[in-house]
Amino acid sequence: MRLSLASDSLDGVATRLVAEVQRRGHSVTLYGALAPGGRADWAWCCSAAAKDVSSARSDLAIVCCWTGTGASIAANKIPGVRAALCVDAATADGARRWNDANVLALSLRLTSDRLLEEILDAWFAAAPSTDDDDIANIAHLADLES
Numbered sequence: 217m218r219l220s221l222a223s224d225s226l227d228g229v230a231t232r233l234v235a236e237v238q239r240r241g242h243s244v245t246l247y248g249a250l251a252p253g254g255r256a257d258w259a260w261c262c263s264a265a266a267k268d269v270s271s272a273r274s275d276l277a278i279v280c281c282w283t284g285t286g287a288s289i290a291a292n293k294i295p296g297v298r299a300a301l302c303v304d305a306a307t308a309d310g311a312r313r314w315n316d317a318n319v320l321a322l323s324l325r326l327t328s329d330r331l332l333e334e335i336l337d338a339w340f341a342a343a344p345s346t347d348d349d350d351i352a353n354i355a356h357l358a359d360l361e362s
């Protein structure tokens with residue numbers, strides 16, 4: 217898959233994230249501190265990665281900041297984006313499965329190397345639910361945006 221990755225700093229697992237995503241066979245487009253030269257503030261770099269998903273330049277995005285909250289807030293401003301702040305594998309699995317989340321937000325403060333691997337494994341393994349109730353929830357989000 218094509219992934220857009222953004223981080224507002226190189227703290228914690230930020231650099232490791234790039235390697236872990238590539239190790240799983242995905243191509244990456246980088247923003248913020250991961251791509252020297254671009255604006256690294258979280259509102260800019262995380263929304264830029266999310267715009268790639270909205271425009272179908274990328275299939276999914278992963279956005280990071282110290283708390284993960286700014287990253288998720290910025291990404292969720294982009295139409296069509298469903299960004300989920302995930303702190304463990306079960307949350308990442310649920311976000312893909314029930315929320316059809318297309319952007320994963322991570323906290324650089326909370327995410328250890330081991331947690332990153334577990335979260336990414338769960339995130340890439342899960343698929344959006346085909347249950348009618350779950351599909352209706354996602355459709356309602358689109359209605360709320362229009």
Ligand SMILES: O=C(CO)[C@H](O)[C@H](O)COP(=O)(O)O
Nearest residue numbers: 258281282283284285286287
């Ligand atoms: O967690 C964040 C936003 O939610 C930022 O990473 C935090 O505000 C630090 O930003 P800066 O290094 O620019 O002061």
